[in-house]
Amino acid sequence: MxxxxxxxxxxxxxxxxxxxxxxxxxxxxxxxxxxxxxxxxxxxxxxxxxxxxxxxxxxxxxxxxxxxxxxxxxxxxxxxxxxxxxxxxxxxxxxxxxxxxxxxxxxxxxxxxxxxxxxxxxxxxxxxxxRKNNLINSKKKEYELIRKNWDLNKQNDAILSATTDCVITINSNCIIISANNAMYSTFEFNDFELIGKSVTKLFPKNKIKFYTRILKSYISGKIKTNRSKIADVTLANAKGDYLDCDLSYCTYKIDEQVFHTGIIRDITYKKRLIQKLIESERRAFLTTIAASIGHEINNSLTAIMGFVDLAMQPTSNASIKDKAIHVTMTQVQKLKNLTANLLTLGKQKNSEEDFSKKSITNLNLCMENILDIFQKSMRLKNCILTIDKFENDLLAFGDNDKIGLALSNILLNAADATDNKGNILIKTYISGNDPIIEIQDDGNGMDEETIQNLYEPYFTTKGLGKGTGLGMFVVKEIADLYHINIKVESKKNIGTKFILTFSPAKIS
CATH class of the missing domain: 3.40.50.2300 (Response regulator)
Known part of the structure; x- marks a missing residue:
């Protein structure tokens, strides 16, 4: 051949x-x-x-x-x-x-x-x-089954034709009765390894009991919900490798039998790409901040050099030398705090990070670190900042660096909206059990169309070269990652308020 x-x-x-x-x-x-x-x-x-x-x-x-x-x-x-x-x-x-x-x-x-x-x-x-060839072959087999159960095949055909994602159907006993070609290729199972087998074959070993209990509660009706989508579900392929997935599902009856069909989307690679995009935006953001605070570093160095030079003069007395030591220590501590905050915000995470890990962030401390930097920068130096802080620790689920990046982007946008000289109000408080941060400005505000497109990648209202259009896109990705609800209230020529509601956390 x-x-x-x-x-x-x-x-x-x-x-x-x-x-x-x-x-x-x-x-x-x-x-x-x-x-x-x-x-x-x-x-x-x-x-x-x-x-x-x-x-x-x-x-x-x-x-x-x-x-x-x-x-x-x-x-x-x-x-x-x-x-x-x-x-x-x-x-x-x-x-x-x-x-x-x-x-x-x-x-x-x-x-x-x-x-x-x-x-x-x-x-x-x-x-x-x-997949195309298998689809053709499956269509041929499908016509043979139409006479036996036309309604079920009609349902599955509609789903299979509408999506290229994995599609799987189980009965009330959690037995897999059908799967599409994408299911076989993504999870690397053969036909005989799935059909007629328990759906628990797809569950990670350390979550079989938990997933089974939840699934049976849904099937029995003990758990009632209007949701048709579950985000961030971990499933396992034939090799035992874990896949991060989004799951959409529906339940229906045919001839008094109940069936459950799920559409599974593998988002493992997407998460890695989003993580790379977040890190790229972080580096771009730090470049902007480093340029803004450069003059503050020069001011401190000028003060140190001036007083040290004065103390080294033959005519300098003990009072002048003590003053030089005091000024030097004060400015060095200022520079130390400044660089510590920059390193905290700029610390790069491994792109293979476990997104399911429940990190805990003190939102008050996170906001303080950000303000320590920005109040000295050209972007906020002329803004009037009013801070109304919750008196106790404000703990929430989420990575400190990523939440800091999201808050920094919102704060910089608030400064830009006021031409870096307006009023910005920052409030942290608890409503019910939920930690909340509000960032409000009296800038030029947004119309409804701008709000609708706010989180679209590459969308920006700033002038050429002043924005990448990725800042708020990254904010939304971080919010989705840690289940942070973002509410935006804005009126043209009046101002904008961002209300961020976080998932509460307690340190045991």
Missing amino acids: KYMKNKILVIDDEEPIRDALQRVLSREGYEVYLAESGKKGIELLQKEVNIEVIISDILMKDLSGIELIQWATNQNIETPIILITGNPSLDSAGEAIRYNAFDYIAKPVERNRILEVIKKAINQSKLIEE
Whole structure:
């Protein structure tokens, strides 16, 4: 039988890059097609239907790599697209994530890196093709079962046709009676390993009893809820690896039998990307703050150098030397506190962090650390800050650094809304059992359209070069991570109030 080479399309407007990639990939046994522009690449894709992987530059004269992904999406082309760029940035990485690029690689492209990514992309292409073939085969079998149970098949067909996520149906005894192809590929089970087996096969070993008890309570009606979605559920695949998932479900009756169908979305990779985005925004934020407080550091150093120089003069007396020591110690302590707060806010977390870990933050202390920095910065130096703080510790679930980043973004936006010279009120208190922080300004306010788009990535009302459009997007991701409710009240030319309600925590 003739060996069929895997076909790869390389799109780049720089000939040396195209030639280099062709040499590397051809030596590995790939059949390489070249296109000098995005439009030429589209023409090749329309002619050659068996392309398994596309490698495209992001910035090209006629059609960018992002626009190529948009075109492929509109044409229902599922071929993995790897984006490469000679100018990596947060914006381009964010765009790649937003439009579902398979991967994002900076130039110069390393040989081992590109070969590893291509291998993964080809595996995904095969899974997509296999899924399509399996779907065709499953449709054939489906027609055979229609006569026996038309209503059940109609329900499942509607669900399977509407989503590419994992779909699973169980009966009242928690036995799996159907699963779609995405379920098999994502969780790596075979048909005989799932169908007719208990749904507990998907539960992590350390949570089997807990998940089973909750599931049976739902099925029996002991737990009644109007919710149809559960976020952050941990499930296990055939290898025992844990997957972070979002679960949507519905319950229905057919011929007096009750069935439960769940739609499972694997969000493990998404969480990692969001974590990287949060860390990138943190670094950008710290760069802004470091520039703002630079003059404060210089002021302290000037005071220290001036008094030390005065104390070193032959005519200086004990009083002057004592004054120099006192000023030096005061300024050094000021610099020490300033750098300690910066390090606290800027401490980078591992992107593989366990999101389920219940960290506890003292919101009062967190806000104090932020204000210690910002009250000395140019962004808030001329603002009138009024602080109404809860008298006791205000403890909430959540990571101190991430909550600090979210509060910092809201506080900076409040300062910008007042042109860095208005009134800002900060209140911390408890309502019921819930810790609450309010940040209110008397700036220019927002209209309803701006509020609706507030958390959209790359949305900004600031001038060119003054905002990335990612600050409030990151705030929302952090809020979702720790179940923080954000309420926004705003009126044009009057001001804006952010009300953040946190999950309470107690130290045992």
